[in-house]
Amino acid sequence: MEVFSVNLTDILYEKADGIAKITINRPKVYNAFRARTIQELIMVFRDAWDDNRIGVVILTGTGEKAFCVGGDQKEKGDEGGYDYSGGLGGGIGLEIENLHQTIRNIPKPVIAAVNGYAIGGGHVLHVICDLTIASETAKFGQSGPKVGSYDAGFGSAYLARIVGEKKAREIWYLCEQYSAQxxxxxxLVNKVVPADQLQQAAIEWAEKILQKSPTALKMLKYSFNADSANIQGITQISMGSLAMFYNTKESEEGKNAFLEKRPVDFMKFRK
Structure with missing residues (x-):
């Protein structure tokens, strides 16, 4: 097993037998991501991209409770964006758009092994992955409109390609949670397995993929992506508008209600 040489704090990264495994490692906050988490994810995905020995990537989360629940609300700054040390971050303090493009464009299949809650931005991450295997205990859903946020790019437009327009609107408008089944x-999910079999199931699929032609897989991934490539332009507009929205009282109400553990009050913004 090969370990990444760069010091990683928010994720675990290992490579063995042609498989790169990336694990979001912030279990105390249900694997919510902050700016550093996104930076590290981009870094290791690019490493897997450049390593010709790697043929498939597995993305998962630490523990049994959560795959990822999106952006860490406690990291959201007073000016709306997330606290961020360097880089443009698409205007919101997170290089989330860059991460999405990296996962989509890496010329190797990416398997999401969803071990628990895949909510909000974490839900978008699994949606973008090529394949999803879920634990029987996994939960899926959106939370953006509940906390004054949204992903009007791949998180909505590409989701609609997968589950259909009506279901995608339901997922975003109601912000309910759905079982793995x-x-x-x-x-939305390719396969559901018992919790204690999830990681092995992901490895088994990865091993099957490794037996296939890497060039054929790369071209097939590019072909699958081509039909939804226009969503990238929508994503740029979405992230730009989100940066402005984060500076509004309406978005701040969503963040504050979440942190203060009280009911949110968006009614005042409908006047």
Whole structure:
């Protein structure tokens, strides 16, 4: 097993037998990501991209509770954006757009092994992955409109390609949570397995993929991506508008209600 030489604080990264495994490692906050988490994810995905010995990537989360629940609300600054040390971050303090493009464009299949809650921005991450295997205990859903946020790019437009327009609108408008079996029935998940079999199931699929032609897989991934490539332009507009929205009282109400553990009050913004 090969270990990445760069010091990583928010994720675990290992490579062995042609498989790169990336684990979001912030279990105390349900694997919510902050700016550093996104930076590290981009870094290791690019490492897996450049390593010709790697044929498939597995993305998962530490523990049994969560895959990823999106942006860490406690890291959200007073000016709306996330506290961020360097880089443009798409205007919101997170290089989330860059991460999405990296996962989509890496010329190797990416398997999401969803071990728990895949909510908000964490839900978008698994949606973008090529394949999703879920634990029976996994939960899926969106939270953006509940906390004064949204992903109007791949998180919505590409989601609609997968589950259909009506279901995608339901997921975003109602912000409810769905079981792994419900997610499979709507085409959001490829396979559901018992919790204690999840990582092995992901490895088994990865091993099957490794037996296939890498060039054929690369071209197939590019072909699958081509149909939804226009969403990248929508994503740029979405992230730009989100940066401005984060500076509003409406978005601040969502963040504060979450942190203060009280009911959110968006009614005043409908006047």
């Amino acid at each position: 419900e997610a499979k029935e709507m085409g």
